[in-house]
Amino acid sequence: MVSCDQQLNPDIDNLAKGIKDGLSKVIWRDDSQVTELIARKWYSHNPRAEVTIEWHQK
8 A cells, every 4th residue: 555645755855955945044045055965765654854964164
């Protein structure tokens, strides 16, 4: 059985882009400042996004 959420099956890069865009002008000026991105997608009965931000000194 496939759930409705699995049928939508958004691309992981589109999911990450939505999160990066949402954090623009809140956490950073522009998402082009992001230097590393690790993204994982899995199906769960507890859907959510978990974001960890680490600042690196120049």
